[in-house]
Amino acid sequence: MPARSLRSKIFLLVVALLLAVAAFVMLTTQRNVTRTVMNSERHAVSNVMELVLRDAEARWGALLTDKITTVRSGRRQLMQTGTVVAAALNSYADMAERGLMTPGAARGMARAWINRLKLDDRRYAFAYDADFQVVASGNPDMIDRDLSQLSDFKNRPLAQALYDESRTSGYGFAIYRWPPSAQRGDSETRYAYFGYFRPWNWVFVITDSAQDVIDQIQTRREQMENSVRGMLSKLTLAQSGFIFITADDGRMVVPLPEQQAGLLDARDSKGATLRSLLARQGVDGQQQSLRFDGGGGPWQIDSARFSPLGWTLVTAVPESDLTAPARTLLNRQALIFAGMMLVALVCAWLVAARIVRPLETLTRYARQLPEQDLTAAASVPANIAALPDKHKDEVGRLAASFLFMNDKLRENVARLMRETTARERFESELNIARAIQLGLLPVPLSNTTRDQIDLNAVMLPAKEVGGDLYDYFTLPDGRLCLAIGDVSDKGVPAALFMAVTRTLIRATAEDETDPALMMQKINNRLSENNPNMMFVTLLLGVLDLTTGELQWANAGHLPPAVIGADGAVRLLEGRSGPACGVQEDLEYRGLSAVLAPGEVLVGYTDGITEAVDPNNAQYGDPRLLAVLSNPPVPSANLSKRLLEDVQAFADGAEQSDDITLIVIRRP
Missing domain, CATH: 3.30.450 (Beta-Lactamase)
Structure with a gap:
């Protein structure tokens, strides 16, 4: 049985599906059993842990309560002692104020009193000044010590923080270790009451050891650990x-x-413990x-x-405690699926053979189709034509599709041949129209005129034929007539309208040399019979080759640019009237300028300024003026430079509009 045949593929597909279903069911069963057992055990474990956490929280809360009670009791005692110290200091300050002794003597007696003050073995008093120097202390080791580097348990500078706090509120409390320079095991944790004595700018402190509180907490903690250890x-x-x-x-x-x-x-497989x-x-x-x-x-x-x-x-x-039931069930299911698979494979072989037989017939018929003449009438074998009626399933629909494809293929071939012939005829006509349109472009000027003016013109249609136009010719009086325009549409209609406009320009110039009057006549003729409402933006100019005087008229076209001898660019602003072909009997205003020696006149259509790049950004007027803003060069070179910059900007994007350019440089 070749592995490439449909029969073998159906057989192998059934085998793969059975194996996948068997594996999926067995694995799912194992996973579900394991998940159920593990979830149950995890829930029990979670409850145990939750109980232990709650018990620890309760014990810790009781421990904190005892600690807070002890600390509050100690604070009250410290505050009572602080009241006594404050009263003593006030008495010394009062004697100095009444003149019974000098202020220095009063401070000295107060320091001596604090130095002699013995509260108990661990509790004593001391005082420090605004420079954080200890001025008196019941602990001789503290006298004259600098407290500025001592920190409390909140990591604040102890002397500074409590000086500010007691000065603001009158008193404060803090926990710290003393002496600060000793090792952790040699220093003592202490808590203290801080009071501010305003007459002398002192802070007096009543301090006591916190060791009793620490010992009490440690004892309760050991009892708690023993209780938890015995329980768990x-x-x-x-x-x-x-x-x-x-x-x-x-x-x-x-x-x-x-x-x-x-x-x-x-350690696990990654080496982590x-x-x-x-x-x-x-x-x-x-x-x-x-x-x-x-x-x-x-x-x-x-x-x-x-x-x-x-x-x-x-x-x-x-995990072995959790997966044992799943393994037992998996072994039992494996035996059941093995027997079911053998029965299913025999049935799959028989069904595959029946399905494949008509498909092989269709395959032979399909291979014969390319050898037939598709332009002739179809001749279908009887056994193929009978398949749709004989098989009402997908095989019959496939056979009907083959027969339908045969008929449609012959129809499409015939239609394609007709369309190909028509397209070739249309393309031939377009090529002829393009040749005719290019033939309408003006012929080169005479040698005499070229000695007086440097002129170059370019037109690049967006399609086979375009709607842009340009023209130049010499009038009977020796002046140069020039024109550039843009028709409102593209393709063949625009090309025809462009040809009519170009013809009207030439015909009008035979009787009239004033650009404004020429524009008026051209507009009237274009508007007479214009059912499609097409129009053309047009720029007409008459240039005196001797004086450089330029008479011109602008019918809705883009303003031409003039490049000075120094490279500066200016636009010939001004509009004579609307685009030609819109409405009859319109008057157009004449405009005039002077083209000095060395200056260049540039006329263009919006195919340049509206050229787009792949991101649909437009070329724009600023970039056009930037390219033109250079000292004048021969007209052909300027045209080439501008068109190359437009192409570089487009970067391969399709040309969206006709591009026309006329450049005139006066030597």
């Missing part, structure tokens, strides 16, 4: 899973079972999961962090 060490998840708790300092609050003691330091993976999962109070393939097989690990205690709660369940 006996808990089993699934068949052999467990829960353990690690602390930030590396301690095991609840240790792993002895047989799994090395799980934290086991479970300890390092857990360290990356630090979102407080949020349970997170990961799969760890190490320590004797894959494990499902769930963790949650409780940052107030620095704990990480971890549950570990071997």
